[in-house]
Amino acid sequence: MAAATEQPAGSPLKWLAWGTIAAIDLILLYGVTLMYAQGETAFALVIVLLVCSGTWVFISGRGYNYRYVYPALLGVTTFIVFPLIYTINVAFTNYSSNNLLPLERVKEILLSKTYRVEGESYPFMVFQSKDQYRVVFTPTPKNYLVSEPFTEAAEPGLLPAKLQSDIPKGKELAFRETIKLRQLLKTQDIKLPSGLQLSMTSLRKFGPMLDIYRDTGSNILEDVRNGNKLIPDFSVGHFREVPPDYNGDLSQRETVGPGFVVYSGWDNFTRVITDPGIQGPFLQIFIWTIIFSLLSVVFTLIIGLLMACLVQWEPLKGNGVYRLLLILPYAVPAFISILIFRGLFNQNFGEINTLLNMLFGVQPEWFSNEFLAKTMVVIVNTWLGYPYMMILCIGLLKSIPGDLYEASAIDGATPWQNLTKITVPLIIKPLIPLLIASFAFNFNNLVLIALLTGGGPNIIGATVPAGATDILVSYTFRMAFGQYGQDYGLASAIATFIFLIVGTIAWVNLRVTKRMVE
């Protein structure tokens, strides 16, 4: 496609490129109309924008240089920038498992609710041909209202019926056999040509069904049975039922049906600050996140540097083998190592406790004691992370001129003096941005927490599930995808807070790197 404008006009390659672009554009524009029809205006607009810019980049000669970056930028925008903006947007809504759908969908659900009308009802017959059944009514002799066929495996549904003068195909079932089918028949409603809906009301009869609610416009629904009104309460995202001509306080009335998503302003943020069941755990988790990241960086650095020095030390023979073995924790995928540790640290069945029991007669409760759980998390993370530091340190150590150590050896310096007076001062400067990056990585190290402890042991008195080893990311992860009551809005509010922190770290890192280059 890059060759589009480079070929002389009229060459087949150029036509091919233009054809491809046109085809892709057509498919995408078709998608846009679909989205627009479904009310996803924002989505549709974004895609129109992408189609236009993409087409320009690949057709115009002036956009030539952008052709190489456009797809990459598209990937980064769609899967990093857009989700970030979307998350911030969700933080200002009440989006949660209780308020999951947009208002329009909730309205549709309410409008599709029906009730059975007393009174008139119609006797029915069931005709069977092979494994298919049809419900048949005879409004007048020689006239048959025949439903669409259904099988025993049919999902609950609405079957349209048609009027015909011939007797339907198949054989009429005896009453006894019809009774056997009653569970199935109850799930199938019949829609008559007049629009009337019927469902089974007794063993011999179908009765009419009516919609409970009627749309009276401006999002207010009316209950046709008693004239009560359903009014959307936009402050909580629920419909509330009020009697006709009610003018009092909405917030005192009962809510009806599922909730819908509304913008709730700074509610989620104020909840974090004011709700004691969130504020307490949040602060505790925030402090632990920082301690955890700092400890991880410090320990991995110390061990990594130490091992790098040993591996690089010439008198220690066989350092190729040592290096290979030392890198091993980095070579094994983290999710496997973490799960291995989860099993090894197990209170009753774990090999670590078996060993400790044999040696010292103790069986620490690694997962239920807060301090031990935190210790375990740091130990495992150090084990996982030191090879990376070691690799970086080896690279940096190689750049230190060897004559420095020769000079210090002549002066009779100890290894400790070598380390603190020569090695560390020389490598600390290029190392700082890497340490900051490592801090940021551990700050968001969801995999470790989710797979090792799942956040536990739980903090008592927390409104939303929170654990002692939870870091901010795993806290939001549990909030949004945990087993109890997903609260996307609150999770996004805390994620927004994390964005600010990560953004600051990234900015600081950029500054430090720039200063180094200058």
Place this chain on the structure above:
Amino acid sequence: MMVQSRNLASRVWTARIFMILFLCLIMFPFLMIISVSFRSGNFATGSLIPDTPSLEHWYLAFGLPWEDADGIITEPPFPVMLWLWNSIKVAFMSTCIILLLSTTGAYAFARLKFKFKEHMLTAMMILQMFPAVLALVAIYSLFDKLGNYVPWLGLDHLGAVTVAYLGGLALHIWLIKGYFETIDNSLEEAAFIDGATPWQAFRYVLLPLSVPILAVVFILAFIGTVAEYPVASVLLQSMDNLTLAVGSRQYLNPQNYLWGDFAAAAVLSGLPISVIFLFCQRWIVGGLTAGGVKG
């Protein structure tokens, strides 16, 4: 002089003993998990080395039923091989796309001139610090909606996970760009003089010279996507669609604790990835330090 060399010898020995002790500590989990995978049953028997080695967990890990001495047949608890295959499919596809996009992107950033180049680079630098973990709610909703229009990009489809991993591009662009900049561009200029287009210079001159970094990025991206947990755990639901990283977790459920089965599955699936990594470690280490040190 004599004193000093004895001093040195004792230091070397101290270092060696320390190193060996440390390695024992580091290797403990690996040795243990191999031992557990040969132990019969799923619970600790009190000994660290199995008394009666059995292949039961290995049979189950390979998806074969196991019949024990009493004739009781155990079916494999989870489709491990299928999960491994899913992981490989997803990782291979997304790595290929990542490699394609980040190479062309890096070429433009390294060689071509265009507006906002510096801004885009800075933005990439900052954005690569924001992992997908932070926006899982958004990613979930995005694919939920996409699934309405393109079914294979919907929730619980491997296609969705493959595409979601494309967000990891930014880091690789920086890595490849760094490498491109170390290659002298006189060859490309010679090609331009001969009338080559930028695309031809990229495809026939620069690309063949950059095979080492492409290999490094391929391996790094591949291992990264195979081991990715958060996004896959949110997007995938049904048992047969899980990737290994998401599925493995099922083994250590407190209600259904299958420690021995897990051990065999972990060794089986971890081994190929680790071997690939160790095999390529020289290049990876080179790439990591080069990319890392240059920032």
